[in-house]
Amino acid sequence: xxxxxxxxxxxxxxxxxxxxxxxxxxxxxxxxxxxxxxxxxxxxxxxxxxxxxxxxxxxxxxxxxxxxxxxxxxxxxxxxxxxxxxxxxxxxxxxxxxxxxxxxxxxxxxxxxxxxxxxxxxxxxxxxxxxxxxxxxxxxxxxxxxxxxxxxxxxxxxxxxxxxxxxxxxxxxxxxxxxxxxxxxxxxxxxxxxxxxxxxxxxxxxxxxxx
Numbered sequence: 192x193x194x195x196x197x198x199x200x201x202x203x204x205x206x207x208x209x210x211x212x213x214x215x216x217x218x219x220x221x222x223x224x225x226x227x228x229x230x231x232x233x234x235x236x237x238x239x240x241x242x243x244x245x246x247x248x249x250x251x252x253x254x255x256x257x258x259x260x261x262x263x264x265x266x267x268x269x270x271x272x273x274x275x276x277x278x279x280x281x282x283x284x285x286x287x288x289x290x291x292x293x294x295x296x297x298x299x300x301x302x303x304x305x306x307x308x309x310x311x312x313x314x315x316x317x318x319x320x321x322x323x324x325x326x327x328x329x330x331x332x333x334x335x336x337x338x339x340x341x342x343x344x345x346x347x348x349x350x351x352x353x354x355x356x357x358x359x360x361x362x363x364x365x366x367x368x369x370x371x372x373x374x375x376x377x378x379x380x381x382x383x384x385x386x387x388x389x390x391x392x393x394x395x396x397x398x399x400x401x402x
Contacts, residue, residue, distance in 0.1 A: 206317035207308045210347065211301055213320050230287050233376065237280040240383040244272030247386040250393035254400070265389050272386040275379040282363075282372045289360045296360040300347045303358065307350035316346050 251265020289296060307313045353361040362368075 204308070206313045207304055209317040209320050210304050210313065214297060214301055214304070214347070230283055233283050234280065236376075236383075237276045237283070237379075240379055240386070241273050241276035241280075243383055243390060244269040244276060244386045247390040247393065248273065250397065251389050254393040254396040265393060268382070268385050268389045272379065272382040275375055275382055279372065279375050279379055282368070282375070285363045289363045292360050299353070299358040299361050303347055303350055303353060303361070310350065312350050316350065319346075 246269070248266055248269030251269060252262050255261030255265060304313065348361050348364050348366065353359075353365065355362055
């Protein structure tokens with residue numbers, strides 16, 4: 192059985208300094224930008240998808256009220272889209288609520304770095320940051336900076352599980368929660384497309400019935 196990889200104190204301190212420096216450069220403002228960019232886009236998508244799902248559900252149930260299979264498809268398709276839209280909206284707003292305290296969130300992320308000092312995970316993250324810093328182009332846009340900051344914060348949280356009390360502002364950013372959120376977003380986009388088709392067919396059916 193192989194022995195765990197050991198890091199000397201100076202190496203652990205150097206790794207921690209690299210990650211802390213990256214967090215400091217990103218800053219609380221960078222963390223706010225990350226969420227604001229994502230939040231505005233996803234919230235608009237959620238509202239549009241939820242409205243489409245509701246329309247598909249109501250129009251489909253009414254248009255095919257005498258055809259049970261069609262009505263069932265409309266209810267399931269539209270209801271699923273509406274439910275996923277609400278789920279994503281609640282989760283993304285939880286991120287926004289946490290980021291109303293960007294300074295505290297950044298301080299808690301730095302605390303996680305110090306807790307993970309000397310670990311293989313921190314050494315690996317520091318190595319990625321060194322490589323990225325060496326290869327980074329001269330200019331970086333706002334969106335790229337926001338995405339980069341978000342990835343860094345998520346990576347830091349992955350170093351050690353945040354304590355619900357001590358690191359409460361980081362809990363919504365845990366990798367598992369973010370993964371489930373993005374999966375829900377992808378599923379919601381497909382459900383949105385299906386609901387749009389159902390709504391269109393239901394509208395066409397009602398128009399034909401009205402003739």
